[in-house]
Amino acid sequence: MKQLYYDIEKCLGCKSCEFACAVAHSKSQDLFGMIFEESLSLPRKKVLSSKGKNYPVSCRHCKEPKCVEACMAAALVYDSQNGMVLHDERRCVGCWNCVMVCPYGAIRPDLKTKIPIRCDRCKDKSEPACVKACPTGAIIWQEELILYTK
Amino acid sequence: MKQFVIIGNSAAGIAATEAIRQRDKTSKIIVISDEDYYAYCRCLISYYLAGELKEEMILYRSKDFYENNNIELYLNRRVLRVDAKKNHIVFEDKSKLGFDVLLVATGARPKFPEIKGIKKNGVFGFRTIKDAKQLSGLLPVTKTACVLGGGLVGLKVADALRKRNTEVKVIVKSKQILSQMLDIEAAHLLQERLESNGIDVILGQDVTEIIGNGDIKAVKLDSGKIFGCSMVVVAKGVSPNIEIIKEAGLKFNEGILCDNFMQTTVPSIYAAGDVCESFDITLGKTTVNAIWPIAVEQGRIAGLNMAGDKLEYVGSVGMNSIEFFGLPAISLGVYKVKEEERKAFEELVYLDRKAKVYKKLVLKDDILLGAVLVGDIKNSGLYLRIIKERIKVSDFKHKLLRENFGYLDIMHHLKEKENLYIHRSKAYV
Numbered sequence: 001m002k003q004l005y006y007d008i009e010k011c012l013g014c015k016s017c018e019f020a021c022a023v024a025h026s027k028s029q030d031l032f033g034m035i036f037e038e039s040l041s042l043p044r045k046k047v048l049s050s051k052g053k054n055y056p057v058s059c060r061h062c063k064e065p066k067c068v069e070a071c072m073a074a075a076l077v078y079d080s081q082n083g084m085v086l087h088d089e090r091r092c093v094g095c096w097n098c099v100m101v102c103p104y105g106a107i108r109p110d111l112k113t114k115i116p117i118r119c120d121r122c123k124d125k126s127e128p129a130c131v132k133a134c135p136t137g138a139i140i141w142q143e144e145l146i147l148y149t150k
Numbered sequence: 151m152k153q154f155v156i157i158g159n160s161a162a163g164i165a166a167t168e169a170i171r172q173r174d175k176t177s178k179i180i181v182i183s184d185e186d187y188y189a190y191c192r193c194l195i196s197y198y199l200a201g202e203l204k205e206e207m208i209l210y211r212s213k214d215f216y217e218n219n220n221i222e223l224y225l226n227r228r229v230l231r232v233d234a235k236k237n238h239i240v241f242e243d244k245s246k247l248g249f250d251v252l253l254v255a256t257g258a259r260p261k262f263p264e265i266k267g268i269k270k271n272g273v274f275g276f277r278t279i280k281d282a283k284q285l286s287g288l289l290p291v292t293k294t295a296c297v298l299g300g301g302l303v304g305l306k307v308a309d310a311l312r313k314r315n316t317e318v319k320v321i322v323k324s325k326q327i328l329s330q331m332l333d334i335e336a337a338h339l340l341q342e343r344l345e346s347n348g349i350d351v352i353l354g355q356d357v358t359e360i361i362g363n364g365d366i367k368a369v370k371l372d373s374g375k376i377f378g379c380s381m382v383v384v385a386k387g388v389s390p391n392i393e394i395i396k397e398a399g400l401k402f403n404e405g406i407l408c409d410n411f412m413q414t415t416v417p418s419i420y421a422a423g424d425v426c427e428s429f430d431i432t433l434g435k436t437t438v439n440a441i442w443p444i445a446v447e448q449g450r451i452a453g454l455n456m457a458g459d460k461l462e463y464v465g466s467v468g469m470n471s472i473e474f475f476g477l478p479a480i481s482l483g484v485y486k487v488k489e490e491e492r493k494a495f496e497e498l499v500y501l502d503r504k505a506k507v508y509k510k511l512v513l514k515d516d517i518l519l520g521a522v523l524v525g526d527i528k529n530s531g532l533y534l535r536i537i538k539e540r541i542k543v544s545d546f547k548h549k550l551l552r553e554n555f556g557y558l559d560i561m562h563h564l565k566e567k568e569n570l571y572i573h574r575s576k577a578y579v
């Protein structure tokens with residue numbers, strides 16, 4: 001299963017990924033169209049900085065997702081085939097239980113649309129928009145790494 | 151092959167069946183419910199009542215869930231008691247069912263105060279889809295309602311009734327709404343929002359009598375005041391459904407006592423959800439934390455352990471998330487400090503009344519114990535993690551309430567070391 005990895009030495013903190021993410025999740029799929037849309041498209045990713053280094057933060061698609069456990073509407077479900085947490089907007093009531101429990105703070109509550117905003121890995125596209133947009137190749141989209149720990 | 155019996159077809163029961171099936175594809179699983187309904191999202195019955203969700207949208211699992219997972223479902227069957235010595239349960243019709251491992255996930259039911267008129271027609275609890283349907287059925291002829299209790303369920307039902315054009319009064323015994331999850335400041339903000347949307351809130355008064363012959367006419371308060379209404383919804387908390395185990399020899403207080411493996415004091419019997427009492431991290435003792443996410447969490451752990459795992463539960467943290475008319479609020483752990491204990495605690499507070507943003511963190515010796523968040527809830531999951539992992543916040547305490555506080559501020563303090571951030575210069579996998 002593919003995962004997103006980040007090469008911290010390469011990330012400039014330019015936020016191209018945030019931008020591309022917002023565009024990819026807008027209705028018009030284009031920057032100029034997007035700014036005129038009724039509800040502003042929000043990025044699913046945030047580049048945060050600590051000690052001079054930049055770290056893009058977004059949903060981990062946890063294997064034991066706390067948000068799915070907490071979802072009292074069964075709108076969030078874990079799709080084990082694709083290793084992804086999916087969200088069904090039609091079922092969502094905007095109770096924010098998912099925001100309450102996500103251990104990465106990776107869900108942004110969109111109070112206007114009452115929909116939790118989180119990374120969907122651009123599931124309908126061949127690869128996530130952030131990967132394509134990163135000018136330095138700091139975002140890596142590849143098969144899951146197996147960490148060898150001693 | 152074992153026979154797993156699960157009493158309860160809701161949050162905890164379903165999580166347990168899924169966990170058992172994850173480990174054990176062949177053993178027999180029997181799920182029992184005294185309701186006549188497939189597992190549904192209990193917390194959504196108010197949305198159903200409000201007319202915001204259709205019935206099929208509140209089913210928790212698809213209709214073929216039971217068949218696909220090879221689960222036998224007994225609906226509309228009430229269990230009378232558990233016999234722990236003979237390893238069987240007894241149904242209302244006196245028939246018996248044996249088990250190798252049993253899960254008691256019977257949840258809770260509304261408490262009805264002992265006041266005059268409480269048994270009258272037109273007085274409802276609000277716990278089941280059946281309750282919601284009965285209430286809904288009366289709405290065409292009912293234009294005024296009184297809700298007794300200003301907790302989460304009471305306010306949700308009031309919200310729903312309001313949305314169905316009913317005049318609603320919420321009568322609250324305490325000096326504030328949501329006294330089980332918010333402090334007074336936060337409660338004020340929410341009450342304002344409810345009132346500006348047409349829900350009347352009466353604080354500090356209790357109902358002493360429900361008046362009417364046949365149909366309900368009014369409620370009488372302890373102040374002597376009388377409010378006319380033709381429907382009463384009682385939402386004054388819930389009590390765990392423990393009657394079926396009272397003679398079985400399991401230990402119980404308010405709820406069934408469980409250890410960190412969700413096992414009761416009888417090894418072949420587990421419990422999870424609203425019916426059980428388990429360790430609470432911020433209180434440091436066992437308690438009932440009757441909320442959906444915890445019922446699922448506990449059900450999953452119980453299920454895995456019933457199927458042979460040895461997974462330990464770190465314990466729960468009392469919490470809740472609500473939103474009324476666009477104003478969200480979340481409460482985690484210790485949300486209020488008693489006046490006499492003030493000295494031992496530290497409170498960090500951010501308040502912007504105009505913007506309706508209020509954030510309060512409760513600490514003791516630089517350990518975060520709780521939070522109340524209104525209007526701006528985005529970092530709630532991070533606070534919860536800090537609370538659960540009991541991280542000392544001394545290094546970043548000043549950042550906790552800042553607008554840009556985020557995952558990076560706590561990353562290096564966490565138990566888990568993630569592998570998605572690669573420092574090429576150091577390690578290459």
Ligand SMILES: Cc1cc2nc3c(=O)[nH]c(=O)nc-3n(C[C@H](O)[C@H](O)[C@H](O)COP(=O)(O)OP(=O)(O)OC[C@H]3O[C@@H](n4cnc5c(N)ncnc54)[C@H](O)[C@@H]3O)c2cc1C
Nearest residue numbers: 158159160161162184185193229256257423424440441442
């Ligand atoms: C209106 C409403 C709104 C809520 N909103 C929220 C919310 O916003 N957030 C939140 O976290 N929680 C909320 N809750 C609480 C949440 O619904 C419960 O915490 C959760 O349902 C607990 O799940 P459970 O599996 O422990 O028990 P329950 O959901 O109570 O299920 C108990 C099961 O046991 C069965 N049963 C009980 N006794 C017997 C018996 N003797 N024989 C056979 N079967 C039996 C019942 O049929 C049922 O299937 C709300 C509850 C209500 C009523």
Ligand code: SF4
Nearest residue numbers: 059060061062067102
């Ligand atoms: S939203 Fe949070 S809890 Fe849910 S899968 Fe993503 S990172 Fe995990």
